[in-house]
Amino acid sequence: MENSFKHLKPESHYNDLYDRMTIEECRRLEKIGIKEDHAPVELEGKKEDPKLKKIKNDFKVTVIAPTALYFKKGERYANKSTTIANWMHRDREVDERIERAILPLNVYCQSCGAEMQPTGRDLQSDSYRNGEDNVLFFFECQNCRKRKLLWEDGREWSAKYTCEKCKGNSVKEGMSRTGNTITTVYACQSCGHKEQSVLDLDEKPEREKPDPKFEKDRQRFCLSRAEGEEYIDGAYRLKGATDAIAGMFKKEAIRKKISDIKRLTIGGLLEVLNPAMKKDGYIKFEFSQPEMSGDIIISFTVQDKIANRAEYDSVSNLKKIFKALLAKTNWRLMSDGIHYRLGILSGRLRGYEHDEDLLKLKENKITDFS
Numbered sequence: 001m002e003n004s005f006k007h008l009k010p011e012s013h014y015n016d017l018y019d020r021m022t023i024e025e026c027r028r029l030e031k032i033g034i035k036e037d038h039a040p041v042e043l044e045g046k047k048e049d050p051k052l053k054k055i056k057n058d059f060k061v062t063v064i065a066p067t068a069l070y071f072k073k074g075e076r077y078a079n080k081s082t083t084i085a086n087w088m089h090r091d092r093e094v095d096e097r098i099e100r101a102i103l104p105l106n107v108y109c110q111s112c113g114a115e116m117q118p119t120g121r122d123l124q125s126d127s128y129r130n131g132e133d134n135v136l137f138f139f140e141c142q143n144c145r146k147r148k149l150l151w152e153d154g155r156e157w158s159a160k161y162t163c164e165k166c167k168g169n170s171v172k173e174g175m176s177r178t179g180n181t182i183t184t185v186y187a188c189q190s191c192g193h194k195e196q197s198v199l200d201l202d203e204k205p206e207r208e209k210p211d212p213k214f215e216k217d218r219q220r221f222c223l224s225r226a227e228g229e230e231y232i233d234g235a236y237r238l239k240g241a242t243d244a245i246a247g248m249f250k251k252e253a254i255r256k257k258i259s260d261i262k263r264l265t266i267g268g269l270l271e272v273l274n275p276a277m278k279k280d281g282y283i284k285f286e287f288s289q290p291e292m293s294g295d296i297i298i299s300f301t302v303q304d305k306i307a308n309r310a311e312y313d314s315v316s317n318l319k320k321i322f323k324a325l326l327a328k329t330n331w332r333l334m335s336d337g338i339h340y341r342l343g344i345l346s347g348r349l350r351g352y353e354h355d356e357d358l359l360k361l362k363e364n365k366i367t368d369f370s
Helices: 011-034 050-100 214-221 225-257 266-279 311-326 355-362
Strands: 117-126 132-140 147-151 169-178 181-188 194-200 282-287 296-304 331-333 339-341 344-351
Touching (some): 011 050, 011 214, 050 117, 050 132, 266 311, 266 344, 311 344
Antiparallel strands (some): 117 132, 169 181, 282 296
């Protein structure tokens, strides 16, 4: 009967794996923190004072390293449940992909002709599909014990070997066996280089040695639920405080950058524009009721007193007045421009209030004006 390789393990397996990784990371960090180095160093031709060196090292050992270790343990706890859930979801999807695969039928032994039986299946990288994952089925002949590997589409699996000399494709040239030692010779199809692969069937795989300090260090480095939630709560509050401080510094920096922008009210705008209008022959400069939904948008009308001034010249001259007088203020002529009819000119001005918008205005990042 076919046996499937199950990738999804009990949750305890992933919990232990995650904790082992946490322990290794914390051990490395702890080792760096307790490493002492009191030897003086050369600084611009002068030896550093050994006492100062010791103070720096003690600060690293007693403050910097423990702080870094505290945050490392906390972050590992904070990410634990999500990481384990992602691991289990990944392995569950692999198992489902394997289970959905269609078993190739009518597979016969090339040695004795008997029908071969499926013994397993797994997800492997398929070089024929540019390394894309594909389900590989394992078959065995019940008579002569010959084995065969087939992909889901019925193709027979074949190993690919890379030449260690030129990185070309190598093919199996021959194989010999002495006792329980199997020697395989591969020849490169590009440069002709040959190499051997020796498999000792008597060689036992080296077992991973148990970690005698695992449980002890698990208690030290892997936070309990209470400790972890306390860290998360503290980190959240700390982030809120640092974000608030960063926001204050950012606002202050913006204020400095826009300190030379003159913030004009409607009344102040009239005081700036009216004298220049009259000087250049424009009269009865008036505003309509402003729009207050976002930025302040206000429509204006003005009459050209110079009767023989052409439309183009009238509009162009008025634009120059706005551009010159509003350049260092919080107001701009909007992009729909100035309209002219029988000596009456009209348009719209936009006023900016917020510091962020004024910064964009100064850096020319707002383009909705003429």
